[in-house]
Every structure is written in C-alpha cells, then in structure tokens.
Amino acid sequence: MTCQSSFESCPSEIFFEVWDYLSYRDVYRSFSNLNQHFKLMLASYNNVPARITSYQDVDVAALEFFSSRITRLSTSFRYFTGLSSLSSLRSLRIVDKPLSYSHYYSFRFLVNLEHICIVQTAQWNNKYLLRLSDDVMSNYFPRLRLCQIGEVTRTFHSLWQPLLYLRSLTISTKDPNIYHQILYYCPSLTRLKLTIDFLTRPTSLEYSQHLSLRKFELCLILRSISICQILGYLLTPLPNLTHMTVHGPEHHSKQLDIHLLRHLLRKHVSKLEQFHLQMLVDKTLALKLRNEDYRIHPLFRRMIIDQKTSHLSLAKITLSTS
Template identity: 30%
Template sequence: MNDNGVTRFEDLPNEIFRNIFDYLTIRDLYRTFVGLNIRVDTVLRSIDHVSLTLWSSESANDPAIMFFASQLNRLMVVNDGIETIDLTHFSNVRSLKLKYPSNKQMSQLLQSEQLSYLEYLSLGFVRDLSESSITDKLHRHLFSNGFSFLYTCTLVNTPNPAPNWSISPNLRSLTLLGPVTLSIYNAILDSCPNLVRLILHAFIDKSIVPPTFSSHHFLRNLSIQITKWSTNKMIDSLLMQVPKLQRLHVKMLPPVASIDFSQLASILSERTPRLCRFDCDMMIYKYTIDTDIVHHLHPCFMRIQCNSEYGRFHIFTDNNDKL
C-alpha cells in the first residue's frame, strides 16, 4: 500500500498472484509479467502443474514455452509437423501425448533420463515407419520397465512382443488402438502383472487355442472390440487367463450370423466368477431367443436389450444399472 492508501499490484501477497496466474495462459503470463520485477519472476518460476498443447511448429519456438519448459507437467503435441521440438527441454513432464510421434521424438523418449519419469504416455499413429526398429525398441523399453513410473499408457501402433521383454510392474491401465492378436494379448498380460484395466480396440485372431499362459490375477476391467468373431471360444480363450475380472465390455464389428447366449453365459460363469458387469454392442442377423430368457441366463445379462434395425438385430446394454 502506498502513502495514499492505495494497494498496488506489487503489494499483493504471493498467494493472490498465483490465483490470478491460474486464469492465464503461459503466453499471456510471459508477455505480461516476465521481467516486471524480481519478485514476480520468482513467483512465476515457482508455478507448477503447468499444461501445454502445441499445435504448430511456430509455437514450439515460442520464448514463453522455453521460459516455462522446466515447469510443465502435462504436454500434448497435436500437429504432425512439429518434429523439431526437443522433448528433453520438458524435464518435469509427467503426462505426454504425441498425436503423430516422429522418429526423433521416439529416440528422445528412449534416451532421455528426465522423460523416464513419465506417469502417463499416449503415442499416436507413427507415419514414418522407415525406421521401424525405433518403434520396436520403444515398445520393448516400455514393456520392460523402461518407464518405471508409468501408470497409464495408450498406443496406436501395435507392439510386437519380443523374447527379451521383461515386466512393467507399475503399469495399471493400457489401451491398444491397433490390431491385437491372441499372442500379443498373452504377452501384454505376462509383461504387465499388475495391470488392472485393458482396452483393445481391434482384436483379430483366427486362432482360438492360446499358447501356454499363466493366470493374471489383477485385471479387473477388460474392454474389447472384436473385428472377426468366429465362436464363443474366442471369448473363452481371452477370459481363461483373467479369473478375477469384474467388468467386461464386448463390441463386435462387423455383424455376425448369431450368438449363442447360453454358451456365453456358461463361459462367463466358469471363467469369471467375480464378474459384476457385462456390457455389449453387437449386430447379428439371426436372433432366435427371447430377451427375457437371455436376462435369466446370467446375472450380468439383465441389462441386455435388442432392437431390430434394417433386417438385423442390435444387441446392446442400456445405461441403467439393474445389478
């Protein structure tokens, strides 16, 4: 407060500064406050939990980003043209999402000690596969505890299991958007013994007899989109490894001839006795069983509904919890 009894901006306590700064972007903070005085610069340097989304290569060279680079804990790179960005500048980032990762960025993920502290990692589609070995090395690094603090991961490009994969004990949630076979599914479960949640967006495998496997006792939530449905034995092959599963979501594309719900109920009862929620979304051409009968085949089938659409039957579960 000055001699006239007027409170000036620089008279405000640091807590008020931080509250004000929370409403501004890092570019606004840099252009408005950096260099104002030593005290304000000190407060700016103390800000943590800073998030940033990069949309263009020009923004990657913004001095505001370089000023706050070491304070960023969440970074998303959206544009596939931002290949020159040096990820190692962001030494404290804990959440990283690369929509179109370049080979250079994947190499930085492999080589940077600072980036090994990531807790969340999302890697989008790798367009340049001229050096596919880098992608394989990164997947091997990931599934061999190279990111020992990693808790949640999303991958678009399908990992190729290697004999020298070890384990990633801290990984709890994994989403795979590319095609996944039964052998990859088995390798994931072996490599991630404490995995709780697994989402597979494109399961495709003609083989219904799994190789040797060990039961996975921590997986509780499995969501799977099956692109080629042969018989319920495919579901059986997946579930025999996860006896403590509690939630299962199955989506099928494209439409199939029919589903034996009685057999499916038996598989669920035998393989997943702790299952408490089953969700489905599928189109079938032949539906010969009454929905009321389906409801009584398994306790988790109570929410199954059926609508006739364009000569096919849409089997789905509603959002009302009747369990």
C-alpha cells in the first residue's frame, strides 16, 4: 500500500497557488520526476505564468511541456524565439531596449491575447513596433482588452477594424489626426493614455462623440501649438470624461490661459470629477498667477507654483481639483 505524505495530500489548488509564484522552469524541474501523483497534478496545472529575462530562464523541456498552458509571459530577453509555441497566451509583456526587436516578434498567431504591454526606452522610430501597432488596430487580436504599445501611425495600406473589446490603451503619435481615428475604432475605451508630439495643427476637425471614455492621461510634447488649443481639440468628443491628467512639456515652457482652460473644461467635460495639470511656464506668468484672486478660478481648488526649477527663467505650475 502506498502512503501519501501530508505534503502530497494537500489540495491541488494550494500547489497551483504556490507554483504561480515560482518560475515555470523550477516548477517543472522540481516536481516532474517526483512521482505519478505530481505528474498528474502538473498535467492539470493551467494558466501557467512564465518570466524570461536571460538565457538561463529558457528551458526547452519545460517550455514544451507547458507550452499549450502558458497564458502569461513577461520577457526582457531579446533572443527568446519561442512565442510561436505559446498558442494559449493571453497576457504578453515585453521589456526591451530600443531597436532590439526583430522579425521573430511577430504576434499575429497569438489570437487569444487579451493584454499586450510593450515597455521601451525609445518612444519613436521602431519599425517593428509600428508593425505591431498596425496589427493591433487591424484587429489581429480580437479578444484584446488592454494594450500598451509604441507609436501609432496609419498609411493607406492599413486595414483598421473596430476593436470592440479594447478597454485600456496606451499609445504615442505624431499625427494629430490619429486621435479621432483611435476613438472611432475603439468605441469601448474607458481609459486612454496618449503621448503626442504634434508639430502641426489637425487638418480635420470632424469628430463623433465617444461616450465610453472616463479616464484620460495626456503627455504633451508640443512646440508650436498652445496647450488650450490642443485641449479644445482633444476634449470636444468626450462628454462623459470624469478623470483627466495632463503632463506638459518637460524641457520648454508653454503659455497657459487659466480662464480659457476653465472655460474649455466646463464646456466640453462638464462631468469631470478630477483634474490635474503640471507644466513649465515663464516665471513672469507664474508671478501673475500667484498674485491673482483664487475666487476667479473656483474649478481649481489647488494651485502650486514651484519657482525652484533647473531652468532659471521658468517655474513649474500644478493645477488640481483636489
């Protein structure tokens, strides 16, 4: 008669919970050759997470054993080429250096992806990320709900399709007309983080209202367009927005008309509950704002002006509703 240790008699769910905190490689090497009981338990272990940061994390035997059950992958190892075997992958996070992507990062066969997160140090000019962003917008991943990618652009070859399940999107763009296209093709978005580097004004002012978006985080790299001007353009189609954060340019100042800003927020996003803006301004403007009567800006309950910046002629201003 075979006696089972108290360790082995623990419910499978407890092992699965513990294994989620271990590497797939260690789980396989530690339990696959113990006995038949653990072999059967490993065979029923689904939703396997994997993290690959170096060559040592790549275990061919373990990958082959778990390949159809790995649902979450985080990798910062640029030479990992095993994506094609991970047919059940639902969450993919890639941390990599600029220009290190190559042809093996083709994701089109990962049709079950629900989360894509690309963390990179370079914002622009990566042709592989541009290809990925085009694949995303062409609905190669019909189950996608959360997406963080690089720059989004569009050519006449692009065949964008509606992304009906996408709820959260983090992107960057230099094309001012991409914004309304994103809203049109992502009707279910509730959260958008957008980094923009507009050199010119939008050529098209046509828009349709986006009723789902609630949270909007905006990172501005503007040179010639005023902040109020671009906010007027961006906020017009968002009547149900409740939370907004604006990060102004980090290396040069912009003029800010608080009266106009207040007007734009009240006109376009009347349901706004929280607003936060931080940007560099000329110290002359900062002094003027410091001396103005707060009662004429009831929308902004909190105003902080920091004149101790690395720029002698600039100050940092923070406006907030709380």
